[in-house]
Amino acid sequence: DAGITQSPRHKVTETGTPVTLRCHQTENHRYMYWYRQDPGHGLRLIHYSYGVKDTDKGEVSDGYSVSRSKTEDFLLTLESATSSQTSVYFCAITASGTIGELFFGEGSRLTVL
Amino acid sequence: SQQGEEDPQALSIQEGENATMNCSYKTSINNLQWYRQNSGRGLVHLILIRSNEREKHSGRLRVTLDTSKKSSSLLITASRAADTASYFCATDAANFGNEKLTFGTGTRLTIIP
Numbered sequence: 001d002a003g004i005t006q007s008p009r010h011k012v013t014e015t016g017t018p019v020t021l022r023c024h025q026t027e028n029h030r031y032m033y034w035y036r037q038d039p040g041h042g043l044r045l046i047h048y049s050y051g052v053k054d055t056d057k058g059e060v061s062d063g064y065s066v067s068r069s070k071t072e073d074f075l076l077t078l079e080s081a082t083s084s085q086t087s088v089y090f091c092a093i094t095a096s097g098t099i100g101e102l103f104f105g106e107g108s109r110l111t112v113l
Numbered sequence: 114s115q116q117g118e119e120d121p122q123a124l125s126i127q128e129g130e131n132a133t134m135n136c137s138y139k140t141s142i143n144n145l146q147w148y149r150q151n152s153g154r155g156l157v158h159l160i161l162i163r164s165n166e167r168e169k170h171s172g173r174l175r176v177t178l179d180t181s182k183k184s185s186s187l188l189i190t191a192s193r194a195a196d197t198a199s200y201f202c203a204t205d206a207a208n209f210g211n212e213k214l215t216f217g218t219g220t221r222l223t224i225i226p
Contacts (some may be wrong), residue, residue, distance in 0.1 A: 004155075035216075042201060043156070043216040059215070090155055099144055099205075102214065104155030 003027050006091050006105040014113050019078040021108050023091030025071075031094045032074040033102065034058075034066065036087040043090065049074055081112040119202060119220040127225050132189040134220040136202030137182075145178055145185050146203045150219070156201065159187075189222075197224045 003026030013019055023032060031050055035043040035058075045058030047066040055066050063085060067075045078085055088109050092102040120135045136145070144163050148156040162169045162178045162185065169176045175188040189196055199219040206213045 040218060042218040045213075045215070092156075099161075101146065101158035101161060102148075102156070102203075104157070106155045107153075 004091060004093055004103060004105040006089075006108045008108060009106065010109050012111045012113065013081055015082055016080050019081050019110065019112075021076040021089055021091075021110070023074045023076070023093075023105060025074075025093050027093060027095075027103070028071060029093040029095045029103075030071075031096070032068065033092040033094075034064075034074065034076045035090045035092065036060065036085075037090060037107070038087050046076065046089075078110075081110075083112050086110060086112045119200065119217045121220060122218070123221045123223070125223040125225060126192060128192055128194055130192055132192050132196070132222055132224075134187050134200055134222070136185045136187070136217055138185075138202075138204045138217075139183065140206050142180075142204045142206060144205055145176075146214075147174075147176060147185075147187050148201045148203060148216075150199045150201065152198070159200075192222075192224045194224050194226050196222060198222060 005024045007022045033048040034046040037043050044060045046060055046064050047058055049055045049068040065077045088107045090107050091105040094100050094102050118137050126132050142164055144161055146161045147159040149159055150156045160171045160176050162176050173190045178185045199221045201216050201219045203214050203216045
């Protein structure tokens, strides 16, 4: 299994509070991604990173920010959580940004009350 | 918007039977990938087929790609109870790589022992 750890795995928070999800990898892969998974929508890309301090927006980036200060860590921050951000968040990594399989973490289930 | 859409949304078959699921997409692609997701887990890569390939095999999996129809099918032969999972196709738009990898909504496959 690819060395990807997401934390926390489960979190319940209240509307308006900040939340940070962490993705940690031990594979030294260059590319890291944050997806959210919702019923009826499949997986949708939030943000991705193609190197340390190099990030870009995905399809559903509004309300989210990311940071990558080290190769192994990719943080997803919800500055002020809303109920619409209740979802399961997946981190994925890959060595290649042009072709190849993604390796996924086990997911972080976030509930915003 | 979803690039790929799987069909059917749900499929139940008897163990030992073959399972076929389909994926349709909208724009030209470089590659198409299939992933499996067990309940409560992250996605696992199954197979990748390039746009210049028409068919690919991996164990009990057979994937076809018809770029003229913008569709792909995943066939699982001699199904087993362990194949019970959701299956997703993922495509990368031509001229983009994994940063534009978009997932369909998935087919939920149930194998009845």
